[in-house]
Amino acid sequence: MTTTVAPRPHAGYKSAARGRFAQAANLRTGEKFLSPGRIVAIVALVVMAFAWLLPFLWAVVTSFKSETSAAATPVSWFPKDGFNVDAYTNVLREGNIPLWTWNSLLTATAITLLTLVVSSLAAYAxxxxxxxxxxxxxxxxxxxxxxxxxxxxxxxxxxxxxxNLVDTYWAIILPQLVAPAMVFVLMKFFQQVPIELEDAARIDGAGRLRVFWSIVLPLSRPILAAVGIFVFIAAWNNFLWPFIITSDASLMTLPVGLQTVKSAYGLQYAQTMASAVLAALPLIVVFLFFQRQIIRGFSTTGFGGQ
Structure with a gap:
């Protein structure tokens, strides 16, 4: 019976366990995470993240204040009369939030899908x-x-x-299908797809569309997801064009509809902030679910240093 003995490691070799945190930080074996350069980078990122989140936190806090506290001077994070949900109640009562949300979801989804089709075909050509x-x-x-x-x-x-498309969904959708920046981004990605894969498919008798559908698109899922998310966010936030092209209240998107919810007493700060938070919530959910696809997609286009 033969016994196999595993070779011993070299005397100067020291094994180091790599946990999930080290793998997520892309650390090499034995590399320290808290090096001076990393500490400076982390501190700078925390400061920039806080500066970016501060206006959003102020909007959320103001939306839970009464109108008196929201307009009081000097401004304060914590109102004397406490927090309440009156601003959200007024916005939901005076506006047709479900219909406007559906209109935004319908138009933004249609714009995203059609833009991906048009931009990907143009970029591949x-x-x-x-x-x-x-x-x-x-x-x-x-x-x-x-x-x-x-x-x-x-x-x-x-x-x-x-x-004759004014006051229709198509009037909102069609002018937003042209996205030159997305065509450029997709073109840069398609140029990095190995041409040998396409040549092999053409030798087997595949045509241009077949190669595009069966070879290029499956390899382009990360960038397609990233582009789709950015197009969806831009379409959801678009206020000016839907505001101009629609006058029917049943066709208003959420940003346009929320602007119609106004009080007879002038500008209501808490109510305005509540409207902004309601409009931003779906985008926050989308970003939280697809943030990895965004980073992965743009890191492989040449803009991420690769």
């Missing part, structure tokens, strides 16, 4: 197909990124008016 005018089209897309959206409101409104 720019990344892989050598056609006449490709370079000029690429520079046109890059130039359109710097065009401010309000500049296009008047021609877009006349276009929707000509097509």
């Amino acid at each position: 720019l990344a892989r197909i050598d056609f006449r005018g490709r370079r000029w089209l690429f520079w046109l897309i890059i130039a359109s990124i710097i065009v401010p959206p309000p500049v296009l409101i008047v021609p877009l409104f006349y276009e929707m008016l000509t097509l």
Whole structure:
């Protein structure tokens, strides 16, 4: 009977256990987490995170104040008369929150899905197909990124008016499908997909669309998820275009509808903050669930240093 003896480690080798925290921090074996550089980076990140969260925390605290306390000077985090939910009660009672939320969810989801289809096809054509005018089209897309959206409101409104689409869901959705920045991001990702995989599929008889659907898209799930989340957030937060193109209360999105909930006594700070918190809650939930996809997607496009 033969007995196998495992080789002993070298005398100078010291094993170090790698726990979940070390793996999450991407530490090498034996590397210390609390090095001076990491401490400075952590402190800077904590300060920036607090500076970013402070306005949101102030909005949440103000939304639970009475209107008297919210407008009182000097301002205070803790009102003398305590906290209450009157602002939320007034917003929910005076506005049609469920309908407006449904309209925002419907339009934002449709915009996200259709934008992914249009942008991914355009990005793949720019990344892989050598056609006449490709370079000029690429520079046109890059130039359109710097065009401010309000500049296009008047021609877009006349276009929707000509097509008889004013006060419809399509009027909200169609003008938001063009996303030059997302085309650029997807194109950069598609250029990093190994061309050998596509060549092998074409040798087996696959066409362009087949290669795109069966090879490129499955490898692009991280960036598609990241782009989809950013498009959804932008569509959900869009106030100006839905406000201009819709006058029917049954078609209002949540940001537009919440602005119609006003009091006869002028500006109500607590009620305004309650409206802002209600509009932001769905986006916070979406980000908490998909934050890993956002980081993973953009870390593999060339913008994350890879």
